[in-house]
Amino acid sequence: MKSKKLKGSFSIIPIIILILIMLLYVSLSFYIGKENFITFSSLNPNINVTLYWILFWIVAFSYIIGLLLSTFFKGKISNVFLNIGFFWIGLFYYFLLVTFILDIIKLFIFNFNLISKNSAFYNMINHYNSLISLIIVCFIIIYGAYVGTKRVVTTYKITIDKKTSELSNLNIAMVSDIHLGTGFGKRSLEKMVININLIKPDIIFICGDLIDENTPETLKKEISGVLKNLDSKYGTFAVLGNHEYGAGNVEDTIKNLSLGNVTLLKDEFLKIDNGFYLIGRDDFSSEKKSLEARNDISSILNNCDTNLPIIVLDHQPVRIDDKEKEKIDLQLSGHTHHGQFFPNNLITKIIFDNSYGYLRDKNYQLIVSSGYGTWGPLIRVATKCEIVNIKVNFN
Numbered sequence: 001m002k003s004k005k006l007k008g009s010f011s012i013i014p015i016i017i018l019i020l021i022m023l024l025y026v027s028l029s030f031y032i033g034k035e036n037f038i039t040f041s042s043l044n045p046n047i048n049v050t051l052y053w054i055l056f057w058i059v060a061f062s063y064i065i066g067l068l069l070s071t072f073f074k075g076k077i078s079n080v081f082l083n084i085g086f087f088w089i090g091l092f093y094y095f096l097l098v099t100f101i102l103d104i105i106k107l108f109i110f111n112f113n114l115i116s117k118n119s120a121f122y123n124m125i126n127h128y129n130s131l132i133s134l135i136i137v138c139f140i141i142i143y144g145a146y147v148g149t150k151r152v153v154t155t156y157k158i159t160i161d162k163k164t165s166e167l168s169n170l171n172i173a174m175v176s177d178i179h180l181g182t183g184f185g186k187r188s189l190e191k192m193v194i195n196i197n198l199i200k201p202d203i204i205f206i207c208g209d210l211i212d213e214n215t216p217e218t219l220k221k222e223i224s225g226v227l228k229n230l231d232s233k234y235g236t237f238a239v240l241g242n243h244e245y246g247a248g249n250v251e252d253t254i255k256n257l258s259l260g261n262v263t264l265l266k267d268e269f270l271k272i273d274n275g276f277y278l279i280g281r282d283d284f285s286s287e288k289k290s291l292e293a294r295n296d297i298s299s300i301l302n303n304c305d306t307n308l309p310i311i312v313l314d315h316q317p318v319r320i321d322d323k324e325k326e327k328i329d330l331q332l333s334g335h336t337h338h339g340q341f342f343p344n345n346l347i348t349k350i351i352f353d354n355s356y357g358y359l360r361d362k363n364y365q366l367i368v369s370s371g372y373g374t375w376g377p378l379i380r381v382a383t384k385c386e387i388v389n390i391k392v393n394f395n
Contacts, residue, residue, distance in 0.1 A: 028092075028096055029056075029057075029060045029092065031096075031099070032092065032095045032096060032099065033053065033056045033057075033060070035095075035099050035129075035130045035133060036056075036095070036130065036134060037049075037052060037053075038130040039130040039131045039133075039134050040052065042128075042130075042131065043131075059084060059088050060088065060092075062081045062082075062084040062085040062088060063081070063082060063084075063085025063086065063088065063089070064085070065081045065085075066078050066079070066080075066081030066082035066083075066084075066085050067082070069081060070082070079182070082182055082214060083182055083183075086182055086183075086376045086377045086378070087377055089376045089377050090141055090144065090341070090376070090377035090379040091137065091141060093341070094136075094137045094140050094141065095133065095137050097343075098133050098136050098137050098140075099130075099133045102125075102129055102132060102133050103129070105125070106125050106129055109125060140381060141379065143381065144341055144377075144379035144380055144381045145378060145379055147379075147380040147381065147383075147384065147385075148374055148377075148378040148379050148380040148385065149378065150384070150385065151191075151192070151195065151372065151385045151386065151387065152384055152385070152386050152387075153195070153199065153386065153387045153388075153389050154369075154384075154386045154387070154388050154389065155389045155390075155391065156358055156367055156388070156389070156390045156391070157391045157393070158330070158358075158365055158367075158390060158391070158392055158393070159392075159393045159394075159395050160309045160329045160330060160363075160365075160392055160393070160394050160395065161329075161363060161395050162307065162308065162309045162329065162394060162395075163394055163395070164274075164275040164276060164308060164309065164394050165274065165275070166273050166274050166275040167273070167275040167276070167394055168393070168394055169391065169392060169393050169394060170202050170203065170275075170276070170391075170392040170394070171199070171200065171201050171202045171203075171389070171390075171391055171392075172201060172202065172203055172204075172205065172332075172388075172389070172390040172391075172392060173196045173199045173201035173203075173204045173205070173232070173387060173388070173389055174204070174205040174206075174207060174332050174367075174369060174387075174388040174389075174390060175192065175196065175205075175206055175207070175369070175372045175387055175388070176206070176207035176208055176209060176241070176315070176333070176334025176335070176369045176371055176372065177207075177208070177209040177241070177334045177335065177337060177369070177370075177371030177372060177373055177375070178192070178206075178209065178210050178211075178371070178372045178373045179209055179211070179212045179214075179215075179243065179371075179373040179374060179375050180210060180211050180212070180215045180219055180220075180223070180373070181211070181212060181214040181215040181216065181219065182214050182378075183374070183378040184373050184374075184378075185219060186219060186222050186226065188373075189222075189223070189226045189227075190226050190229075192372060192387070193226055193227065193229050193230055195387055196230060196387060197229070197230065197231045199387070199389050201232045201233075201389075202232060202233040202234055203232055203233065203234040203235065203236075203237070203272070204230055204232045204235070204236040204237070205236075205237055205238070205313055205332055206236065206237070206238035206239075206262065207238075207239055207241070207313050207314075207315055207332055207333060207334045207369065208238075208239050208240055208241025208242070208243075208244065208283060208315030208316075208334055208335065209241035209242070209243040209244065209315065209334065209335070209371075209375075210223070210238070210241075210244065210253070210257075211223075211243065211244060211247055211253060212243035212244075212246065212247055212375065213243065213246050213247045215247060220252065220253070220256055221256070223256045223257075223260055224256045224257070224258075224259035224260035225260070226260070227257070227260030227261065227262055228259075228260050228261050230260075230261070230262075234272055234273065235261065235262075235263060236260075236261065236262045236263065237262070237263045237264075237265060237270075237278060237280065237313065238257055238262050238263070238264050238265070238280070238313075239264070239265055239266070239280045239281055239282070239283065239313045239314065239315055240253070240264070240266070240282065240283050240286070240315065241283050241285075241315040241316075241334070241335065242283050242284070242285035242315065242316070242335070243375075244283070245283065245285040245286055245288070245289050246285065250289075264280070265278070265279070265280020265281075265313065266280065266281075266282040266286075267280070267281060267282045267294055267295035267300060268280060268300070269300055269303065269304055271308075275308070275309070276308055276309040276310065276311060277304045277305070277308055277309070277310045277311065278311050278313070279297070279300055279301075279304070279310065279311070279312045279313065280312075280313045281294070281297065281312065281313065281314040281315070282294045282295070283314075283315045283316065284316055284318065297312075297320070297324055298321075298323075298324055301324060301327045301328070304327070306327045309329045309330070309392075309394060310327060310328050310329050310330075311329065311330045311331075311332070312328050312330070312331040312332070313331075313332050313333075314331060314332075314333050315333060315334055315335050316333060316335040317331070317333035317334075317335065317336065317352050317353070317354055317355070317366060317368045319353060320364070325361060325362070325363075325364035326362075326363070326364070328364055329363060329364070329365065330365045330366075330367070330390075330392070331364070331365070331366045331367070332366075332367055332369075332388075332390075333366065333367075333368045333369070334368065334369045334370075334371055335368075336348045336351075336352060336355045336356060336368060336370070337370055337371045337374070337375065337383065338355060338356035338368075338370035338371075338383040338384075339355070339382075339383060340370075340371075340374060340375070340376075340379070340380060340381075340383055341379055341380060341381035341382065341383065342381045342382035342383075345382060345383060352368075353366075354366050354368050355368060356368050356369075356370050356383075367388065367390060369386060369388045370383050370384055370385070370386055371385065371386070372385055372386065372387060373385060
C-alpha cells in the first residue's frame with residue numbers, strides 16, 4: 001500500500017537559499033570575469049570595458065535567459081541561449097577551479113619565497129597568471145567536448161549462480177541518461193539504435209532519463225519511430241528517471257515509449273521466457289510529483305520465485321537493504337553520469353555506494369552506467385559516454 005505524504009506549508013527559507021545561491025554565483029562569476037578581463041586587456045589594451053562586461057553577463061545568465069524565453073515561446077532564439085548557457089556551465093566550472101588553484105599556487109610562491117623573484121617562472125606566474133588559466137581551461141574544454149561526442153561499448157562478463165530451465169546465458173544491452181535535446185537529436189538517437197543492434201542483444205534496457213527538460217516537443221514525437229528499430233529476442237524494456245518527471249507530461253513520454261514498442265515497468269515485474277524475472281522500479285522523483293512513496297521493493301520480490309534469476313532496473317543506484325540484496329541477482333542503474341567531468345566523480349563516489357561500474361556483494365551484483373549522453377555541456381572529462389553490454393552466464 002502506498003503511504004500518503006503531507007503537503008508542506010509555504011516557507012520563506014527556500015527563497016532565502018535561492019537568493020544566497022544567486023549572490024554566490026554572481027560573486028564567483030565576477031571573479032572569473034575580472035581574471036579574464038586582465039587576460040584580454042593584456043592582449044588588447046584598447047578593449048572596451050563596458051562592452052566586455054555586457055557580453056560577459058549575457059553569457060553568464062544565458063541559460064536563465066534561455067529558460068525564460070522557452071517558457072513563452074520555444075524556438076531557435078531560446079535554443080541559442082540554452083546552448084550558450086550549457087557551454088558556459090563547463091567554462092564556469094573549470095575557470096573557477098583552475099583560477100583558484102593557480103591563485104593558491106601563486107600565494108604560496110610569493111608568501112614563502114619558494115622561487116627566486118628574478119626567475120622566468122616567477123615573472124610568468126606574476127604577470128600571466130590569468131592567461132595561463134585561460135589556456136588550461138580552453139584545453140580542458142576542447143578535450144572534454146571531443147570525448148563528449150564519442151560513444152563506446154563497455155562490456156561486463158558476469159555469472160549469476162542460479163540455473164534456469166530455459167537459458168544458459170543472456171546478452172544484455174543497456175543504456176541510460178540519453179538526455180535527448182540540446183546537442184543530441186534524432187540522428188544521434190538513430191546512431192545509438194544502430195550501435196545497440198550491432199551487439200545482437202537478447203534483451204535491451206533503457207534505465208531512465210531518455211528525455212529531459214530541454215527536449216523539444218518535435219523530438220519527443222520522433223522517439224517512437226526510432227526506437228521501433230531496436231532489435232532483440234525479448235524486446236526493449238524501460239524505467240523512468242528523475243528528468244522524465246522533471247520534464248513534465250510523463251503520460252506523453254509513456255505513450256511515446258509504448259508506440260516505440262518499449263515496455264515500461266513502474267514498480268512491477270515480468271517473467272521473461274520462464275527463465276528470469278525482470279523488475280522495473282519507478283524513480284524516487286515520482287514521490288515529489290504524486291506525494292506518495294514508491295512501492296516497497298520487498299512487496300514486489302515476494303511475488304517472485306527467488307529460485308529463478310532476478311534482474312532489477314532502477315534509475316538511481318540507491319542503497320538496498322541486505323535482506324532484499326539476498327533475493328536480487330543483478331541491478332542495473334544510471335543517473336550518476338560518473339560525475340560527467342572530473343573532479344565531480346570524486347563527489348559521486350562519496351554519495352553512492354557504487355557511482356560507476358561493477359560492484360558485487362555476495363550474490364548481489366550492481367552495474368552503474370555513466371550514461372550514453374550528457375546533461376548540460378556536451379563535455380566529458382575522465383568519464384565516457386557508453387552503451388553497456390552485459391554477458392550473463394547462468395551457472
